[in-house]
Amino acid sequence: MIYEFVPHIADLALKVEGTTLKELFVNSLKGMNNILKDGFCDSVQRFDSQMTIEIASESRTELLINFLSEVLALTNVQKSIYCRVYFSYFSDKRVVAQLFGTWFCCFDEDIKGITYHEAHVRKNKKGNLETYIIFDL
Template identity: 45%
Template sequence: MKIKYLPHTADIRMLIEGETLQELFLAGLKGMNHILKEGICKDVNAFDSTANIRTISNDQTNLLVDFLSDALTHSYINKSLYCQMKVLHFSSFEISAELYGQSINEFDEEIKAVTYHEARIRKNSKNLWETIIIFDI
């Protein structure tokens, strides 16, 4: 799993990679949480917050963006950041997962939206799944 933050004039642009699509979704989740609260998922071993998410979309790329948007909504509602997930069901059009996280008092950064701009899940030259995600801050 790889998370790399790329330059962008106004927003935060992130390249993520994973050996599997599920690993790609986890990389997106961890990368988004690092923006919200730097280093939050690095050393977390105990979780005091959970959320169940079921996201349905029309393709894999939109599913990832919609999943991250749903996780972001749960983060703001529950004041928690979710560092791990247990995938209960996964297909090209649907993901059901239980998220495990840490309660927090405040966020370092506010993400207004997870955007579809530049997002396109594909296999790269290393045969890993990858995409770019842009966060509107």
């Protein structure tokens, strides 16, 4: 499982998994992009925009939520879905990421915010890292 949708009455929740923290970030981004426009990244063959972001946070959970929030903001401003990410620096508390995006016309879902509610990066029984992420739609 990379990620799965879990029921949430008002919003949309993802349960995301990764063998490493970096993979968890990548999978979370894939999940978010598929909420924004289902399957869009599967067919992307060119990139129209490139952005570099740097995020620092007190914990890896906050880092993940803040990373996704930053990408979401850029997605809205640049009208690009960032299907590919390359981390030039990655630690538990700081990331520097190059984002490669492709222009799109409109979303399937408009994500208002990515919440800290119930987000907690932890090891699961399989030894992988996982967390819930609740998106405000």
